[in-house]
Amino acid sequence: MSRNGLGPVGLDKLEAALDTYGADRTRWPAPLRLSLSGFIAGNSDAERMLKDAEAFDRLLDSAPQYDAGRLGKLSDRIVAAAERQPRLITNAAGPAKSGGSAWSAIRRHHGFAATALAASLVLGVFAGQLNVFNSTADVLLGGNRDNPTTARQLAQTDDADGFLDEDLL
């Protein structure tokens, strides 16, 4: 049991309560509040002590406070800093809310690398396919088989197909 809950009801107990919890009796522990409520009512000394404690609480409240007008900028600053933070994205929360937040976070953190990789792949495939089409067109359109350039192109085409197949696998 707390120290303030002990001892006989009287001015000493009231003073201890005020010294600890202040004048706002709603902040006192319930047993303490109950034990002292009857004593305070009708006791002029107790009421004076309570008023003095209220004055002291008000004095404490006059201490300078944080300027709430700065909160907006601080909030923006924190969000900007958070976006630069490395962090682990979990899927524990299930699907992301509207706004695609989980996906947007992934995009935000990994978007550039993923885009670069995808672009490289597309360009590579496109280049390979272009080579195949050119070589195949030469053959189909009656290109000279004895021409070493065409033969080399066919060989390259076969190689390119092989690479492509491996990539696909």
Added chain:
Amino acid sequence: MSRVLVAATRIDGSPAAQRPTAENRADEAALVAAVGSGDGDAFRLLMARHLGSIVSVARRMLRDDAEAEDVAQEAFLRLWRSSGTLEIGPAGIRPWLRRVVSNLCLDRVRGQGRVTVVEELPEVPEPAKQLAGLESQDTQRRVEGAMQKLPDRQRLALTLFHFEGMSQIEIGQIMGVSDEAVESLLSRARRQLKAELKSEWESLRNSGEL
């Protein structure tokens, strides 16, 4: 998602610190999980709910707006980074945030190289001839100076209890001490402040501004 706040009132009629309702706290587990999956909207919502009180606690502990903002930023970045692994109880994210910011503040005030300027309180109060505004500013400075003179843990306990409206149990959980220890910290803090601010307290009582 609506924000519902309990508007408590002090016995003198002034509004007490607003606290999230149970409904608000209940949805915070889902919000933190959403932050864990990268949901920036959920992160912003949690900031809207808690940033003000977090930075206020830090301001009272550190007595410097910029430093308090740094601490608040670090607390929320920790939330952003580790939200995927956090388990949120029925009290929501508030106790976790308070614990982080309290530890960060205690680390800072105990850290080497931090210079704390504390005004010496004069033994005899100056005659009350100044304008009311200047008197008010002077009182504010004295109260802040007296708060700063408190030992770190007493100041933290008083800040969380008096200014943040947290319960004794919550403070004990945040500071890692028993209820009785919190009670003792609060009691010693207020007694020291009463001694330091005796003249200001007397003039408040005598001025009839109650």
